[in-house]
Amino acid sequence: MGGWDDIYRENILDHYKHPRHQGTLANPDITYEDANPLCGDHLRMDLRVKDGKVEEVRFSGHGCSISQAAASMLCERVAGRPIEEIKQLTRDDVLEMLGIELGPVRLKCALLALKTLKAGVWGITQWPGEDESA
Amino acid sequence: MRAPAAPAARPGFDPYRVRADFPILRATGPRPLIYLDSAATSQKPDSVIEAMRDYYASYNANIHRGIYRIAEQATAAYEDARLRLSRFIGAASPREVIFTRNSTEAINLIAHAWGRTNLKPGDALLLTEMEHHSNLVPWQLLAAERGLELRFIPVTPGGELALDALPGLLGDGRVRLASVVHISNVLGTVNPIAAIAAQVHAAGALLAVDASQSVPHCPVDVRALGCDFLAFTGHKMLGPTGIGALWGRGVLLEAMPPFMGGGEMIREVHLTHSEWNDLPWKFEAGTMPIAEAIGLRAAVVYLEGLGMDAVFDHDRELAAYALERLAEVPDLKLLGPPAARRGGVVAFTLGDIHPHDVATVLDSDGIAVRAGHHCAMPLHEKLGVRATARASFHCYSVREDVDALVAGLHKARKVFA
Numbered sequence: 406m407g408g409w410d411d412i413y414r415e416n417i418l419d420h421y422k423h424p425r426h427q428g429t430l431a432n433p434d435i436t437y438e439d440a441n442p443l444c445g446d447h448l449r450m451d452l453r454v455k456d457g458k459v460e461e462v463r464f465s466g467h468g469c470s471i472s473q474a475a476a477s478m479l480c481e482r483v484a485g486r487p488i489e490e491i492k493q494l495t496r497d498d499v500l501e502m503l504g505i506e507l508g509p510v511r512l513k514c515a516l517l518a519l520k521t522l523k524a525g526v527w528g529i530t531q532w533p534g535e536d537e538s539a
Numbered sequence: 540m541r542a543p544a545a546p547a548a549r550p551g552f553d554p555y556r557v558r559a560d561f562p563i564l565r566a567t568g569p570r571p572l573i574y575l576d577s578a579a580t581s582q583k584p585d586s587v588i589e590a591m592r593d594y595y596a597s598y599n600a601n602i603h604r605g606i607y608r609i610a611e612q613a614t615a616a617y618e619d620a621r622l623r624l625s626r627f628i629g630a631a632s633p634r635e636v637i638f639t640r641n642s643t644e645a646i647n648l649i650a651h652a653w654g655r656t657n658l659k660p661g662d663a664l665l666l667t668e669m670e671h672h673s674n675l676v677p678w679q680l681l682a683a684e685r686g687l688e689l690r691f692i693p694v695t696p697g698g699e700l701a702l703d704a705l706p707g708l709l710g711d712g713r714v715r716l717a718s719v720v721h722i723s724n725v726l727g728t729v730n731p732i733a734a735i736a737a738q739v740h741a742a743g744a745l746l747a748v749d750a751s752q753s754v755p756h757c758p759v760d761v762r763a764l765g766c767d768f769l770a771f772t773g774h775k776m777l778g779p780t781g782i783g784a785l786w787g788r789g790v791l792l793e794a795m796p797p798f799m800g801g802g803e804m805i806r807e808v809h810l811t812h813s814e815w816n817d818l819p820w821k822f823e824a825g826t827m828p829i830a831e832a833i834g835l836r837a838a839v840v841y842l843e844g845l846g847m848d849a850v851f852d853h854d855r856e857l858a859a860y861a862l863e864r865l866a867e868v869p870d871l872k873l874l875g876p877p878a879a880r881r882g883g884v885v886a887f888t889l890g891d892i893h894p895h896d897v898a899t900v901l902d903s904d905g906i907a908v909r910a911g912h913h914c915a916m917p918l919h920e921k922l923g924v925r926a927t928a929r930a931s932f933h934c935y936s937v938r939e940d941v942d943a944l945v946a947g948l949h950k951a952r953k954v955f956a
Contacts (some may be wrong), residue, residue, distance in 0.1 A: 413900075413954055444895055445913050445925045467925065469895035470955070514895065
């Protein structure tokens with residue numbers, strides 16, 4: 406088990422204290438909300454899509470540093486990218502962005518943003534829902 | 540079968556000597572455990588672990604059936620557990636103590652066996668806003684099924700029950716049962732059960748008590764409390780998981796139909812109907828957690844050796860010390876009543892830092908606290924906080940644990956500054 410400085414690496418604290426793409430969009434093409442009932446984390450993702458690509462993305466909600474930093478990093482990652490690419494993102498991509506290992510409880514915090522984003526993205530194509538472990 | 544040994548007589552209560560009986564606290568390593576989550580589950584002394592091992596190793600057999608030596612030994616140990624537990628809570632008879640899996644199952648037993656028989660549409664149940672989900676959800680299910688109204692004693696901003704609301708809540712005579720927590724698992728508030736019982740009874744209703752946080756921590760006498768049912772769990776009182784109990788007044792239990800059907804709870808079984816066994820076995824269907832009951836017996840013996848007055852005094856002294864030390868931490872907001880009216884539980888928030896983050900920083904120093912809503916979402920909503928961090932104590936907790944917590948909280952503030 407590492408110390409807090411392992412979990413709260415500089416990039417996580419940086420995204421937590423200075424979140425990117427935070428806020429909401431007026432008239433988003435995609436909007437989806439989800440919550441993690443165990444810890445009370447709540448997240449909303451708004452996307453504007455143009456020519457099959459993410460033109461703008463915003464996240465809002467509340468939660469611990471891991472869930473908020475993961476949302477911020479994920480928004481940075483998907484901004485300007487094709488929707489098809491977002492559909493292929495996995496939990497490993499998120500963990501790689503965070504750069505830490507997490508136990509089963511905190512893993513749920515880390516993956517809330519991806520779960521919310523993918524549910525929204527798959528939703529508009531009427532695609533069958535994905536496994537929630539993404 | 541070895542009789543569980545009581546701890547050696549101690550001149551006064553000494554938590555440092557108590558700690559020596561708990562293997563998890565004796566363990567040495569680079570990062571000793573600072574355990575502040577006893578409201579979630581308590582640690583276990585050697586005598587409990589050994590009692591369960593001894594059963595499995597030397598007299599493992601099913602109870603109430605075999606007529607061979609070890610089966611009788613096992614039956615005697617299981618029933619002795621019930622006897623000791625009944626004395627521990629001041630029950631009139633061991634027949635009034637039913638083993639369950641935990642408090643949750645005990646409350647569900649009341650809801651199913653008593654509730655389904657005695658409640659009709661339009662009746663009301665009285666709960667409080669500070670209940671654990673285990674004392675809310677079973678009643679919500681029953682209310683939906685039977686068309687019952689749920690009423691709630693409000694919680695004040697200071698984290699206590701607004702008892703001046705009781706006459707109004709009980710006034711129309713429609714409340715048939717109140718179910719109230721004795722000590723809040725979030726706020727530590729000690730509720731005045733005897734006073735509530737008097738008003739509830741005067742209104743013609745029964746009183747059930749969720750004693751999950753009281754039986755493990757303070758002297759409980761069901762007859763002094765004046766309640767009709769009492770639910771508690773073994774794993775919070777130094778015993779194993781998987782065993783808890785429901786105490787009920789004999790006359791009520793006698794009149795109730797069984798909760799679950801199966802072996803042991805019957806007197807006679809025919810293909811299309813059966814006759815029920817006597818109390819308490821009427822409510823104990825199937826093979827029960829025998830090793831766990833035997834472990835719980837050892838836990839009761841251990842706690843009696845310490846003395847529940849001494850355990851409660853220790854809890855409250857530590858809570859008072861924690862309230863005083865935590866007040867030194869900038870941006871820290873304490874929830875719940877003053878030390879004089881609380882048990883060994885202290886919940887707080889630390890500025891804008893999410894309790895999960897607080898708990899993670901503390902964990903890096905080996906400090907175990909709980910973070911979240913502690914299975915009491917409505918209470919957190921009422922108090923206007925999404926989640927809290929919680930430190931809770933038992934007989935093995937010491938002031939140094941609180942000092943480590945305070946140091947860890949200063950560190951968390953630095954990390955998230």
